[in-house]
Amino acid sequence: SAVISQKPSRDICQRGTSLTIQCQVDSQVTMMFWYRQQPGQSLTLIATANQGSEATYESGFVIDKFPISRPNLTFSTLTVSNMSPEDSSIYLCSVVTNIQYFGAGTRLSVL
Amino acid sequence: EDKVVQSPLSLVVHEGDTVTLNCSYEVTNFRSLLWYKQEKKAPTFLFMLTSSGIEKKSGRLSSILDKKELFSILNITATQTGDSAVYLCAVERKSSGDKLTFGTGTRLAVRP
Numbered sequence: 001s002a003v004i005s006q007k008p009s010r011d012i013c014q015r016g017t018s019l020t021i022q023c024q025v026d027s028q029v030t031m032m033f034w035y036r037q038q039p040g041q042s043l044t045l046i047a048t049a050n051q052g053s054e055a056t057y058e059s060g061f062v063i064d065k066f067p068i069s070r071p072n073l074t075f076s077t078l079t080v081s082n083m084s085p086e087d088s089s090i091y092l093c094s095v096v097t098n099i100q101y102f103g104a105g106t107r108l109s110v111l
Numbered sequence: 112e113d114k115v116v117q118s119p120l121s122l123v124v125h126e127g128d129t130v131t132l133n134c135s136y137e138v139t140n141f142r143s144l145l146w147y148k149q150e151k152k153a154p155t156f157l158f159m160l161t162s163s164g165i166e167k168k169s170g171r172l173s174s175i176l177d178k179k180e181l182f183s184i185l186n187i188t189a190t191q192t193g194d195s196a197v198y199l200c201a202v203e204r205k206s207s208g209d210k211l212t213f214g215t216g217t218r219l220a221v222r223p
Contacts, residue, residue, distance in 0.1 A: 031209050042215045100209060102153045105152030105153050107152060
């Protein structure tokens with residue numbers, strides 16, 4: 001298993017600002033993912049965070065809006081840029097050891 | 112495009128009832144199906160299924176996969192209020208780099 005620390009747990013932000021979410025794992029992992037869960041919806045994959053290279057984004061998500069860093073095998077950040085109320089969601093990081101484990105999530109509200 | 116459909120969307124039962132949650136899928140090069148329980152924000156892992164007909168069991172929860180008919184069920188017996196949550200089904204395809212495609216979930220409410 002893996003212990004994942006994600007922060008902040010929640011935040012309320014003004015439109016037009018940016019928020020950076022951090023994800024720390026207690027062991028080195030190759031694969032880290034970032035998901036979004038909009039209200040009442042299921043989880044949608046934003047991107048795969050690759051160590052030492054640019055993140056791989058899924059259709060509908062772009063680097064300018066969701067820049068991701070992965071400086072080492074235990075840490076990643078996701079920034080939600082130039083936020084609008086439509087970005088209000090739960091953001092989750094996950095890692096794969098034998099199965100995929102999730103962090104506690106960040107509940108973001110944009111006013 | 113991979114597709115995961117869960118039913119029912121929501122369910123209200125009383126403590127002690129038995130519930131069955133359904134998950135059907137369409138995925139190319141299927142590798143595994145996973146069940147998660149989401150109570151607040153973080154999904155917690157329940158089961159991973161890769162082979163047909165082999166029941167996975169953990170306490171009052173059990174799950175089975177049918178790869179011919181492309182579905183899985185999650186059973187919860189003697190439900191308790193602590194079972195109230197959203198139950199998510201996800202599928203993984205081979206060579207997907209561990210990416211998961213999630214269903215919309217079943218919201219279960221267990222009343223005392």
